Amino acid sequence: MTTRPRSTAGAGPARGRRRSSHSLDAVLDATVQLLDEAGGAALTFRSLAARLRTGVGTIYWYVASKEELLDRATDHALGPVLEAIDAVPEGEDPIDDLRRMAIVLFDAIVERPWLSAYFMRSMEIQVTSLRLYERLGRPTLRMDLTPRQRFHAVSAVTGFAVGTAADLGQEPPEAMLDDGADRDELLHRYADRWRALDADDYPFVHDIVDEFDGHDDVDQFRAGLELILAGLRLEAAG
Amino acid sequence: MTTRPRSTAGAGPARGRRRSSHSLDAVLDATVQLLDEAGGAALTFRSLAARLRTGVGTIYWYVASKEELLDRATDHALGPVLEAIDAVPEGEDPIDDLRRMAIVLFDAIVERPWLSAYFMRSMEIQVTSLRLYERLGRPTLRMDLTPRQRFHAVSAVTGFAVGTAADLGQEPPEAMLDDGADRDELLHRYADRWRALDADDYPFVHDIVDEFDGHDDVDQFRAGLELILAGLRLEAAG
DNA sequence: TATGTTGATCGAACATTGTTCGATAAGCTT
DNA sequence: AAGCTTATCGAACAATGTTCGATCAACATA
Numbered sequence: 001m002t003t004r005p006r007s008t009a010g011a012g013p014a015r016g017r018r019r020s021s022h023s024l025d026a027v028l029d030a031t032v033q034l035l036d037e038a039g040g041a042a043l044t045f046r047s048l049a050a051r052l053r054t055g056v057g058t059i060y061w062y063v064a065s066k067e068e069l070l071d072r073a074t075d076h077a078l079g080p081v082l083e084a085i086d087a088v089p090e091g092e093d094p095i096d097d098l099r100r101m102a103i104v105l106f107d108a109i110v111e112r113p114w115l116s117a118y119f120m121r122s123m124e125i126q127v128t129s130l131r132l133y134e135r136l137g138r139p140t141l142r143m144d145l146t147p148r149q150r151f152h153a154v155s156a157v158t159g160f161a162v163g164t165a166a167d168l169g170q171e172p173p174e175a176m177l178d179d180g181a182d183r184d185e186l187l188h189r190y191a192d193r194w195r196a197l198d199a200d201d202y203p204f205v206h207d208i209v210d211e212f213d214g215h216d217d218v219d220q221f222r223a224g225l226e227l228i229l230a231g232l233r234l235e236a237a238g
Numbered sequence: 239m240t241t242r243p244r245s246t247a248g249a250g251p252a253r254g255r256r257r258s259s260h261s262l263d264a265v266l267d268a269t270v271q272l273l274d275e276a277g278g279a280a281l282t283f284r285s286l287a288a289r290l291r292t293g294v295g296t297i298y299w300y301v302a303s304k305e306e307l308l309d310r311a312t313d314h315a316l317g318p319v320l321e322a323i324d325a326v327p328e329g330e331d332p333i334d335d336l337r338r339m340a341i342v343l344f345d346a347i348v349e350r351p352w353l354s355a356y357f358m359r360s361m362e363i364q365v366t367s368l369r370l371y372e373r374l375g376r377p378t379l380r381m382d383l384t385p386r387q388r389f390h391a392v393s394a395v396t397g398f399a400v401g402t403a404a405d406l407g408q409e410p411p412e413a414m415l416d417d418g419a420d421r422d423e424l425l426h427r428y429a430d431r432w433r434a435l436d437a438d439d440y441p442f443v444h445d446i447v448d449e450f451d452g453h454d455d456v457d458q459f460r461a462g463l464e465l466i467l468a469g470l471r472l473e474a475a476g
Numbered sequence: 477t478a479t480g481t482t483g484a485t486c487g488a489a490c491a492t493t494g495t496t497c498g499a500t501a502a503g504c505t506t
Numbered sequence: 507a508a509g510c511t512t513a514t515c516g517a518a519c520a521a522t523g524t525t526c527g528a529t530c531a532a533c534a535t536a
Contacts, residue, residue: 022513044493055515057497066494120405130432130443137442149461151446151453156462160394163401167358194368204375205368208389215389223387224394230472231465260484282522293486295526304523 022054024062028076031069040114071126074118078128081108085135094139095229098157101136106161106221113169116162133158143236153232160228164221188213260292262300266314269307278352312356313364319346320366323373332377333467336395339374344399344459351407354400371396381474391470398466402459426451 030051034043045056045066052058063069081104088100109115119129136158140150181189191213199206268289272281283294283304290296301307319342326338347353357367374396378388419427429451437444 045495046493049515056495057515058513060495061513121408130440134440134442137446141442141445147446148449150442151449152458152461153465154442154446155458156398156465159402159405159462160398163404164397166401166404167397170359202368202372204372204379204388204392207379208375208385208392211386211389220390220393223390224397224466227391227394227466227469227473228462229469231468234468234472235465283524284522287486294524295486296484298524299484 022052022058022062024072025076026052027059027062027069028073031073032077035073035114036112040117070114070118071121074115075126075128077112077115078119078126078132081105082128082131082135084108085132090139094142095233097139098136098154099225099229101139102157102161102225103222105132105136105158106165106225107218109162109165110168110217113166116166116169119162120159143232145236149235153228153235156228157225160224161221164224168217184214187215260290260296260300262310263314264290265297265300265307266311269311270315273311273352274350278355308352308356309359309364312353313366315350315353316357316364316366316370319343320369320373322346323370328377332380333471335377336374336392337463337467339377340395340399340463341460343370343374343396344403344456344463347400347403348406348455351404354404354407357400358397381470383474387473391466391473394466395463398462399459402462406455422452425453 027048030048031043034048034051045059049056049059059069063072084104085101088097088104091097109119133154137150137154140153143150145153191209194202194205194209194212197205265286268286269281272286272289283297287294287297297307301310322342323339326335326342329335347357371392375388375392378391381388383391429447432440432443432447432450435443
């Protein structure tokens with residue numbers, strides 16, 4: 001019978017009785033490293049095996065498929081995020097607490113865009129993301145809301161944070177590598193293209209193009225978050 | 239020199255001088271069909287070629303890569319959505335109009351989850367998604383807001399709609415095929431697992447688990463949308 | 477009509493990927 | 507020593523995106 005080794009979560013080195021030069025944690029660490037360094041496209045079983053100085057077959061002993069590898073790596077990388085959110089002190093206003101937590105979550109995903117793809121999925125399966133959901137939801141327990149309102153509000157906040165961060169994480173097409181243009185330069189190009197459109201056909205786009213040009217993604221997220229929170233505050237007051 | 243045929247957008251059959259048994263539109267139609275029938279995983283150049291009764295090389299004559307194929311197919315499928323949003327009549331309250339449009343957009347993406355992946359990306363490149371953005375933004379022109387507030391609000395609404403729909407689009411793991419469990423059954427299983435957690439460690443999860451069990455995705459989205467719109471209304475009133 | 481040019485088609489071949497599987501060693505129990 | 511479990515390894519397989527040269531069909535020009 002071929003069982004997988006029990007997750008040596010937090011235990012000493014080589015917790016299993018048999019000595020193992022590798023471990024699930026080592027595999028996950030290397031996975032996160034590769035993901036961080038070169039993005040999702042660079043993560044292959046062969047590159048991972050090379051980094052671990054082992055064969056591809058070994059990785060398949062710890063993990064049944066690439067899907068499971070990414071699921072577990074996501075959960076693995078979510079650990080520190082959970083700690084950071086736990087570190088948010090309970091303040092006077094529950095909405096302030098919720099805001100702080102949402103920003104921590106958003107920042108973490110922006111830094112590691114590959115998290116978003118498996119975050120939602122893992123919420124219902126893995127442990128860490130469910131705990132994150134729990135922490136995000138706790139402030140709402142101090143508010144005068146129905147369970148249904150709480151469920152919808154917290155889902156909206158997390159969904160908005162993850163969804164927005166996911167969009168930002170998509171790397172732009174080929175235009176960047178052609179010449180050495182950074183994000184601001186790209187934004188500026190798109191903005192100019194928008195400005196060239198007919199003002200009668202695109203009144204809204206013209207109205208906001210100066211804001212789009214050179215805008216800060218974090219500001220944009222915060223503004224949207226404020227809308228949700230303002231709506232929530234209203235709901236709790238009513 | 240090998241040029242690509244000018245997009246025969248709306249023109250008669252075989253607009254190019256040379257007769258072509260296929261066309262970019264035909265390729266895009268078949269792509270959307272395959273995507274609808276069997277999801278993103280089923281779309282391969284070979285299956286697409288088989289459906290079109292042609293060779294893979296032919297597809298590469300119309301499209302430079304799979305990325306471009308999906309970009310164009312997304313834009314192609316967004317056409318009817320744009321029409322549906324254009325069909326929303328201008329009403330008394332701009333926020334009501336924005337709500338209606340957002341729901342149309344959300345419904346369209348839920349029906350075709352593969353749209354979400356390239357929607358945001360194509361917003362800055364392709365035509366149709368920019369037009370959608372324009373339409374979504376127009377109601378805000380009738381409100382007392384700064385361009386910056388409009389930009390943030392419309393970005394939040396579209397981001398929330400696309401992001402939420404994208405999450406819903408992810409097909410659940412293997413649990414569905416093991417036994418013939420539908421969505422409600424799956425939800426129920428997860429809910430039961432949540433109920434089994436320690437109530438002291440997971441007070442929020444326990445508070446909302448009955449709402450999670452059997453919840454409707456559309457309701458959830460609408461509730462979140464209402465929060466954003468309520469916040470926006472407040473902003474415009476202040 | 478003959479010839480060359482361009483638009484368009486086709487599928488074999490290549491590189492890369494996820495995954496399987498049998499061989500094999502290393503530790504542990506008896 | 508024998509046997510079982512744990513773990514490692516890489517060759518081999520199937521599927522996929524992509525390239526490329528061969529080839530044909532329509533048109534222009536002479």
